Amino acid sequence: MLAPPAVKFACARCHAALDAADAEAELMCGGCGARYPVVDGIPILSALAAGDPAEEYKRRQMEFFDGEAAEFEITRPVGQPRLYGWLLAEKFRRSIGGLESLLPGASVLTVCGGSGMDAEFLARRGARVIASDLSLGAAQRAGERARRRRLSIVPVVADVERLPFPDRSIDIVYVHDGLHHLSDPMVGLAEMCRVARSGVAITEPSRAAVTSVAVRMGLALREEDAGNRVERVSAQGITACLAEHGLRVVGADRYAMYYQHEPGRWMRFFSRQRSFGMSRLAITAFNAGLGSAGNKLSVRAVRDDDLERSFAVASRRV
Numbered sequence: 348m349l350a351p352p353a354v355k356f357a358c359a360r361c362h363a364a365l366d367a368a369d370a371e372a373e374l375m376c377g378g379c380g381a382r383y384p385v386v387d388g389i390p391i392l393s394a395l396a397a398g399d400p401a402e403e404y405k406r407r408q409m410e411f412f413d414g415e416a417a418e419f420e421i422t423r424p425v426g427q428p429r430l431y432g433w434l435l436a437e438k439f440r441r442s443i444g445g446l447e448s449l450l451p452g453a454s455v456l457t458v459c460g461g462s463g464m465d466a467e468f469l470a471r472r473g474a475r476v477i478a479s480d481l482s483l484g485a486a487q488r489a490g491e492r493a494r495r496r497r498l499s500i501v502p503v504v505a506d507v508e509r510l511p512f513p514d515r516s517i518d519i520v521y522v523h524d525g526l527h528h529l530s531d532p533m534v535g536l537a538e539m540c541r542v543a544r545s546g547v548a549i550t551e552p553s554r555a556a557v558t559s560v561a562v563r564m565g566l567a568l569r570e571e572d573a574g575n576r577v578e579r580v581s582a583q584g585i586t587a588c589l590a591e592h593g594l595r596v597v598g599a600d601r602y603a604m605y606y607q608h609e610p611g612r613w614m615r616f617f618s619r620q621r622s623f624g625m626s627r628l629a630i631t632a633f634n635a636g637l638g639s640a641g642n643k644l645s646v647r648a649v650r651d652d653d654l655e656r657s658f659a660v661a662s663r664r665v
Contacts, residue, residue, distance in 0.1 A: 353454075354477060354501055354503075355512065355513055355516055356374060356390065356392060356503075356511050356512065357511055357512055357513045357516075358376035358378060358379060358381055358394075358511065359381075359383075359392055359393060359394035359505070359506065359509040359510070359511040360376070360379055360381050360394050360509070361376065361378045361379045361381075362378075362513060362514075363376050363377050363378025363379065364376075364377050364378075364513075365377070365383065365511075371385060371388075372384070372385055373385055374390055374392075381394065383511075386483060387487060387490070388490070389483065389486050389487065389490060389502050389503065389504060390503055390504065390511075391483065391504045392503055392504060392505045392511035393481055393504055393505055393506040393509070393511075394506065394509050394511075395506065404530070405481060405506070408481060408482070408528060409481050409482050409483075412461070412480070412481075412482035412484060412485050413482050413483060413484035413485070414484065415462070415484065415485070415488075416609075417484075417488055417491075419609065420461070420462035420464075420485075420488050421462060421463075421488050421491050421492045421495070422492075423464060424436075424464070427610050427614075428610050428614045428615045428617075428618035429618040429623050430614055430617050430618040430622075430623055430626055430627070431606060431610045431614050431618065433623075433627060434604060434606050434630075435464070435606075436468075437604075437630075438523070438550065438604060438643070439465070439468045439523075441550070441600060441602065441645045442521070442523060442548050442550045442645050442647075443469075443472070443548055443647065444598045444600070444645070444647060445597040445598040445647045445649075446519060446546055446548060446597075446647050446649075447472070449518065449519060449545060449546060450469065450472045450473055450474045450519070451472070451473035451474070452473060452474075452475065453473075453474050453475065453518035453519055453545075454474070454475050454476075454477070454517050454518045454519075455469050455474040455475070455476050455477070455517070455518060455519045455520075455521055456476075456477045456479060456510075456512070456517040456519070456520045456521065456542065457469065457476060457477070457478050457479060457521050457522070457523075458479050458480075458505070458507040458510070458520060458521070458522045458525055458535065458538075458539060459479075459480060459481070459507055459522055459523075459524075459525020459526065459528060459535075460478040460479055460480050460485070460489065460522075460523075460525070461480055461482075461485050461488075461489070461525075462480075462485050462488035462489050462492060463478045463485075463488065463489030463490075463492040463493060463500060463502070464492075465478075465521065465523045466478035466489060466492075466493070466498070466500045467492060467493075467496065467498055467500070469521065470493075470498040470499050470500055471498075474499075474519075475499045476498075476499060476500045476501070477500075477501045477502075477503055477517070478493075478500050478501065478502050478503070479502075479503045479504070479505040479507070479510075480502075480504065480505070481504065481505070481506050481507075482504070483504050486502040486503060486504050487502070489502040490502040507522070507525065507526070507529070507535040507538055507539070508529065508534050508535055508538060509538065510538045510539070510541070510542050512542045513542075514541055514542065515541075515542070515543065515544040515650075516542060516544065517542050517543060517544060518543075518544050518545045518546070519543065519544075519545060519546045519547065519548065520539040520540075520542055520543040520546075520547045520548075521547070521548045522535070522539065522547075522548070522549055522550070522551070523550045524550065524551060524552070525551075526549070526551050526578070526580065527551055527552050527577050527578045527579060527580070528578075529578060530576075530578065531578070532551065532578050532580050533584065533588050536549065536585065536588050536589075537588060537591075537592060540588070540589065540592035540593075540594055541592070543594070543650065544650070545649060545650055546594070546597075546647065546648060546649040546650065547589070547594060547647070547648050548645075548646075548647045549585060549644075549645070549646045549647075550643065550644070550645045551579070551580045551585075551643075551644055552577060552579045552580070552642060552643065552644070553579060553580065553581070553582075553601055553641070553642055553643055553644035554579045554580065554581045555579075555601070555640060555641065555642050580644060581644075582599050582601070582644055582646065585599075585644070585646050586599070586646070589646070589648045593650055593651070594648040594649060594650050594651075595648055595649055595650075595651050596646060596647070596648045597647050597648060597649055598645070598646070598647040599644070599645070599646045599647075600638070600644070600645045601638060601639050601640065601641045601643065601644055602634045602638040602641040602643050602645070603630075603633060603634055603637070603638055603640075603641030603642055603643065604630075604641070604642070604643050605642070
């Protein structure tokens with residue numbers, strides 16, 4: 348197992364360095380004096396404004412995700428139907444296209460990272476991962492996933508709109524189906540860009556005609572169970588935000604993919620021995636021909652002024 352990343356935390360409010368003199372109990376900002384508790388070894392580095400109605404939806408999300416089914420979230424996709432696991436692996440494969448050589452030994456931050464499934468995928472590619480989420484329950488589950496599977500993952504409670512890290516302090520910042528929780532996904536993306544030293548990877552629901560149809564049919568959500576509206580994004584909006592923050596797109600793909608968060612009977616049916624191969628072939632063929640109209644968007648970008656250095660570092664790691 349790789350050593351965990353050497354994490355430099357910063358104040359979520361003012362970005363000053365945090366004093367870790369009593370790191371088992373709390374961290375304190377050397378600038379504004381803000382205090383951040385540590386629970387079960389997990390730093391709580393979010394800075395939600397008390398009583399702010401604009402942030403009430405975040406509290407609802409925290410409460411919802413704190414209460415998710417622990418064992419399913421800790422273990423998925425292991426133990427789930429075969430097609431479910433393949434879909435998630437395929438989604439992850441697409442999410443890092445063009446960045447694969449940078450992952451071994453790199454520090455990677457997952458934002459809105461849930462219970463650590465994405466962090467596990469990245470850790471198994473050789474990355475040293477910080478898994479962040481606004482929910483303490485999710486961070487605890489990510490920590491348990493890492494413990495059980497001996498993975499190099501550090502769980503942290505953090506708000507993607509106010510990340511508790513210095514500028515350009517993490518090699519790659521990664522999000523999978525997380526920015527759509529925000530009222531304005533570009534605010535979270537801008538923070539990802541601020542923190543990223545070398546690159547970012549974004550996988551989100553796309554604005555697409557097929558998605559509008561799916562919403563009307565009840566196959567896709569207009570509003571999640573946590574109460575937030577699903578904010579779908581466009582490649583143009585993401586690309587413009589990345590360019591504004593000095594990052595160049597090295598890959599952008601639309602594709603079609605649908606699965607329920609918890610697999611149902613249809614997923615089990617299509618995972619049977621006779622059905623699985625045909626299901627996988629049909630999905631692959633559809634995306635080869637019509638994927639550009641799909642409901643998912645994956646964008647990967649690098650910071651040009653650091654790209655040469657990053658590839659040199661990656662080459663030395665091989």
